[in-house]
Amino acid sequence: MSRIVYVNxxxxxxxxxxxxxxxxxxxxxxxxxxxxxxxxxxxxDFDGHFARLERSLGELGIRNPMARDTWLEVHRELQARNGxxxxxxxxxxxxxxxxxxxxxxxxxxxxxxxxxxxTQSNPALxxxxxxxxxxxxxxxxxxRWGRRDIKTVQLLYPSMGKMMALKAGAxxxxxxxxxxxxxxxxxxxxxxxxxxxxxxALSNDILHGITxxxxxxxxxxxxxxxxxxxxxxxEARSAxxxxxxxxxxxxxxxxxxxxxxxxxGTPGPLATRLREIYIEESRKAAI
Ligand code: PMP
Numbered sequence: 001m002s003r004i005v006y007v008n009x010x011x012x013x014x015x016x017x018x019x020x021x022x023x024x025x026x027x028x029x030x031x032x033x034x035x036x037x038x039x040x041x042x043x044x045d046f047d048g049h050f051a052r053l054e055r056s057l058g059e060l061g062i063r064n065p066m067a068r069d070t071w072l073e074v075h076r077e078l079q080a081r082n083g084x085x086x087x088x089x090x091x092x093x094x095x096x097x098x099x100x101x102x103x104x105x106x107x108x109x110x111x112x113x114x115x116x117x118x119t120q121s122n123p124a125l126x127x128x129x130x131x132x133x134x135x136x137x138x139x140x141x142x143x144r145w146g147r148r149d150i151k152t153v154q155l156l157y158p159s160m161g162k163m164m165a166l167k168a169g170a171x172x173x174x175x176x177x178x179x180x181x182x183x184x185x186x187x188x189x190x191x192x193x194x195x196x197x198x199x200x201a202l203s204n205d206i207l208h209g210i211t212x213x214x215x216x217x218x219x220x221x222x223x224x225x226x227x228x229x230x231x232x233x234x235e236a237r238s239a240x241x242x243x244x245x246x247x248x249x250x251x252x253x254x255x256x257x258x259x260x261x262x263x264x265g266t267p268g269p270l271a272t273r274l275r276e277i278y279i280e281e282s283r284k285a286a287i
Contacts, residue, residue: 006115006118007116019114023097029154030095031094033151035248036088036091037250038088040286049210055150089119090118090119092116096112131250134252136255139173146204146205149208183200191242196225201230214278218278237260241271243271251271254271
């Protein structure tokens, strides 16, 4: 069955949806995106994703083409039209298609932003076989640009990082800058040492994960100590546990870094507990 997608105000079968070849998202990665998870047909942390979308657009000077309630309506309509139970809704806003290719931004009065949304189903989202086993990461240099706090569609280096990991027999890559871990290719990175959860503080160096904010809140509520600070590669390799977070992976235990097993090489108790809490609380708050 063909998916129904949303393009610039219209719901269309995916094979009929079109975007201009002059779109600046296509030519220059001049656009931003969000990924909102759907569990039991409901949206997880919609308002967090909407707030970050507004921030990303604001940092790039792209007008937000729709009000919060319209965004919510489009998400709900796509979920319903595609019968999406478990999976994600991807949204992308670009600076639009002005006609000629030009480094200069087009006049926002005459060039409308392009808006695209689509769904991806993933029935194994909650009861994930990967989460039961844990994942292995390698580490690579962080060669991305300096505004990683903006969720742009410039994902070539993270994609290359993921391929380096797969080639090395691992699942993902954590990126390292000045000896410290920044984040994963598509997730935030954490280690646990002596019961303390350690993750890099927010800055332009990392994406401000919506799942990160929720997980740190739940951890503090459960009296788990949290340190928001940089941690070195050596600290990571000698951690008791590690995990990563993202909207679509929730809390995912990490069981090996650069081929060195953490603890007994199985998902740690705190990471496992945080995953349970996150899923339970997110389900309760879903809209
Ligand atoms: N860091 C990066 C680089 C990411 O791409 C993502 C997911 N898009 C995250 C962190 C996690 O963010 P979130 O929890 O909002 O999905």
